[in-house]
Amino acid sequence: MPGGLLTDLYELNMAASYLRRGMDRTATFSLFVRGLPKARGFLVAAGLESCLELLESFSFTGVELEALGSMGFDDRALSDFSTLRFQGEVWAVPEGRIVYSEEPVLEVTAPIAIAQLVETVLLNQITLHTTLASKAARYAIAAEGRRLVEFAFRRTHGLEAAMAVARASALAGFTATSNVEAASRYGLDVAGTMAHSFIESFPTEGEAFRAFAEDHPGRTTFLVDTYDTLGGVRAAIDTIHDLGLGGELGVRLDSGDLDALARGARALLDDAGLTHAHIFASGGLDELEVHELVRAGAPVDAFGIGTQLGVSADAPYIDSVYKLVEFGGRAVMK
Amino acid sequence: MPGGLLTDLYELNMAASYLRRGMDRTATFSLFVRGLPKARGFLVAAGLESCLELLESFSFTGVELEALGSMGFDDRALSDFSTLRFQGEVWAVPEGRIVYSEEPVLEVTAPIAIAQLVETVLLNQITLHTTLASKAARYAIAAEGRRLVEFAFRRTHGLEAAMAVARASALAGFTATSNVEAASRYGLDVAGTMAHSFIESFPTEGEAFRAFAEDHPGRTTFLVDTYDTLGGVRAAIDTIHDLGLGGELGVRLDSGDLDALARGARALLDDAGLTHAHIFASGGLDELEVHELVRAGAPVDAFGIGTQLGVSADAPYIDSVYKLVEFGGRAVMK
Known part of the structure; x- marks a missing residue:
């Protein structure tokens, strides 16, 4: 299972700033689909199982921290990353259920650095599995x-x-x-x-x-x-x-x-x-x-x-997003 | 790296028949793209490296043979599969080169059972990498x-x-x-x-x-x-x-x-x-x-x-095929 490098650089940049500044308050991110693909009336939620596996194994190995060092992260950031594990709550629609646009598929509530770092893999996995399950349901x-x-x-x-x-x-x-x-x-x-x-x-x-x-x-x-x-x-x-x-x-x-x-x-x-x-x-x-x-x-x-x-050829992706909705009790949905 | 189960069932069905009948003559399969995606004039060949890695590791573990047994393959077939390794020749266009429709991207010449069994992964990997490299070249x-x-x-x-x-x-x-x-x-x-x-x-x-x-x-x-x-x-x-x-x-x-x-x-x-x-x-x-x-x-x-x-959204796949062109010196392209 993957380590902490399975993410976009900007997640790490932001997490480093949050951790350095002691910004450890709880944030809630909501993962939903902004707009349905053309000619789609619904989606079938899927991908939760692999998301949970990725969250459970989320951490940085020594080799991964070295790689981050060579990309320019300083010792303070590497030290902060080294102890991170996923701790927080996940709310999600069970796999196989129908979901619509703007409806949360998955929500993460965790210290903001952690919730931010897992964005990329959560989007990647929910998008893949939900795109495929939704297309398969149309065949069924x-x-x-x-x-x-x-x-x-x-x-x-x-x-x-x-x-x-x-x-x-x-x-x-x-x-x-x-x-x-x-x-x-x-x-x-x-x-x-x-x-x-x-x-x-x-x-x-x-x-x-x-x-x-x-x-x-x-x-x-x-x-x-x-x-x-x-x-x-x-x-x-x-x-x-x-x-x-x-x-x-x-x-x-x-x-x-x-x-x-x-x-x-x-x-x-x-x-x-x-x-x-x-x-x-x-x-x-x-x-x-x-x-x-x-x-x-x-x-x-x-x-x-x-x-x-x-390859769900007519709709190879869904317009999924992972939006900060609440931070430290403050509603911040853009 | 994957074992022999990374294939479609029919490849195994066919290979079992070939092996059982002693049909070990050399076959040549050609992997090419039948038709270019709409509005495409060329493709950029890619995926060779992962194909070669997969061919080098191609084999069946004991656990994989057990799984095949539970799917109905008999002892004769399992015994035949157990010794298979990739042996043959691969001719390919180097990664990064332009290719057109109907032009071979990769050709495998090997005993027919082996050449058949690797079809699925070769198509999977060439299709993925070539689709992406071709789209990226358009951006460049x-x-x-x-x-x-x-x-x-x-x-x-x-x-x-x-x-x-x-x-x-x-x-x-x-x-x-x-x-x-x-x-x-x-x-x-x-x-x-x-x-x-x-x-x-x-x-x-x-x-x-x-x-x-x-x-x-x-x-x-x-x-x-x-x-x-x-x-x-x-x-x-x-x-x-x-x-x-x-x-x-x-x-x-x-x-x-x-x-x-x-x-x-x-x-x-x-x-x-x-x-x-x-x-x-x-x-x-x-x-x-x-x-x-x-x-x-x-x-x-x-x-x-x-x-x-x-997801190369306008052309999420390419129409790649892997065609038998020669078997035992006999031309057989359909």
């Missing part, structure tokens, strides 16, 4: 009960954000993630099938399907759009029949006109007696496209959601 | 030589992304960062002054300025827009004169009509004999706004750039 609403699987790992802003989107989407109702580390860490269901490269590594699509089904029996989803999508569905059906496959079966559509292809695939599967086989759709879908498919009655059972969720 | 061009300071920490998608934006923006020509940990880690210059809350913690703006200047002499930038911006400039001038302050001096404008306020502040500072005092502007600026201010001749010496850079 749009999907009207169909299953949602989080596929964002390759597009997120680093590995930490990949873990955050798996966690936040689970909080908002997603049923599984493709992220193996996140599934292991948070106890989530994990899902995934094969890539186009797997199909291309075999001489024919049918041979690739057969190999995969032999190796992963009991739960097989065939990626059918490498060459010709409905041809791929037919090859999947042949493989299922040839191998007498049971268990959970499905096809995944990753490109093209998903509504038309889902209807075509459904008809082929039903004609082959595979009414229980699922249709899984993916391919850069935003929540409005998911809702359009659902409302049109496309026979899609589950959606894989990646880029547009993981 | 727009600023036409004026100084740029990276202020994005509070808005980035987590702490890892905060470090990445500090690094990527330095690569593209930014002169400093507000992120203390990143400055310490990468040897960057660090910059920062005070927040509005600091001003509010004192009975008057003048007292806050005086306290700050006393505690941080030699390099003082006054945040002047808490109550009335040009009034704040006058209070800063009074403080500079009262304390006989030398060294680097400046005022920071964080809101309002930056062009008009910069001209007003410049006139007041010059009239007070402070022609050497800098004007620093910030407040959610995108690169087009920076360019507009520069082209209009606004007397701004340096810009602080946060949200719009750190």
Whole structure:
């Protein structure tokens, strides 16, 4: 866990002044979102858990104090920093609850230097998790009960954000993630099938399907759009029949006109007696496209959601602020 | 550093099939960007260093293999995974170079199971760093030589992304960062002054300025827009004169009509004999706004750039892919 350097320089500049001057009275800072992103009516609060972890471990190691010394902080400031730990109160909206603009998500009441120093990480974490949980909730609403699987790992802003989107989407109702580390860490269901490269590594699509089904029996989803999508569905059906496959079966559509292809695939599967086989759709879908498919009655059972969720592409940040509202009993909200 | 679980489940499914079938021939995967973001003519390649670190540490710990067992991988697969290390060749564009769409940024040639398993982290890291470096380069061009300071920490998608934006923006020509940990880690210059809350913690703006200047002499930038911006400039001038302050001096404008306020502040500072005092502007600026201010001749010496850079708000991701181009000497690009 991080030390005290995980902050902007100005927090340290201000804290040094407060400490040097004996300004240790209690301040209350409020973290809220000033304005909602365009076309958003609400946010889903998230990130509290990691904020509390960061507050609990907040301190400066010897190496960190040395680094601050080399940046120009004097011995007095370093000595003041060396004993700091988080002591104060945190009030917060529980994760997963709806919040609106101007409504406090989290409030910190602590000696002003400490409350100031933790601003940057609190904003960073609440912004990340709340942005992602809010976007995920929009998918959950749009999907009207169909299953949602989080596929964002390759597009997120680093590995930490990949873990955050798996966690936040689970909080908002997603049923599984493709992220193996996140599934292991948070106890989530994990899902995934094969890539186009797997199909291309075999001489024919049918041979690739057969190999995969032999190796992963009991739960097989065939990626059918490498060459010709409905041809791929037919090859999947042949493989299922040839191998007498049971268990959970499905096809995944990753490109093209998903509504038309889902209807075509459904008809082929039903004609082959595979009414229980699922249709899984993916391919850069935003929540409005998911809702359009659902409302049109496309026979899609589950959606894989990646880029547009993981970087919450239409609203990559929220306008969160951490405002001093009270200091030493004096109201000071700007 | 991460182990083998930092991947999507389907990579492991495919790798298990390849390994089980003795498919160990060499494959070449190419990582490139399919289409540039809207209004982008080029990208700046970045992320190679972290990719190489991840490849060097790639392996499965005992605990990770246990986790995979509980997700359904059989003993044969776990045994195959247990010995894997990255062995192969990486060809890449050096960090900081311009790349275009469809142009390989990185190519991996390795036994197909290994080349497949590393897809997710390679895409994740190249996407993150390249997105940020490309955005930062746009600011560097727009600023036409004026100084740029990276202020994005509070808005980035987590702490890892905060470090990445500090690094990527330095690569593209930014002169400093507000992120203390990143400055310490990468040897960057660090910059920062005070927040509005600091001003509010004192009975008057003048007292806050005086306290700050006393505690941080030699390099003082006054945040002047808490109550009335040009009034704040006058209070800063009074403080500079009262304390006989030398060294680097400046005022920071964080809101309002930056062009008009910069001209007003410049006139007041010059009239007070402070022609050497800098004007620093910030407040959610995108690169087009920076360019507009520069082209209009606004007397701004340096810009602080946060949200719009750190989450590359207009283009939060790039359409990067990792395509199998050759397997066992056979060209297979889809």
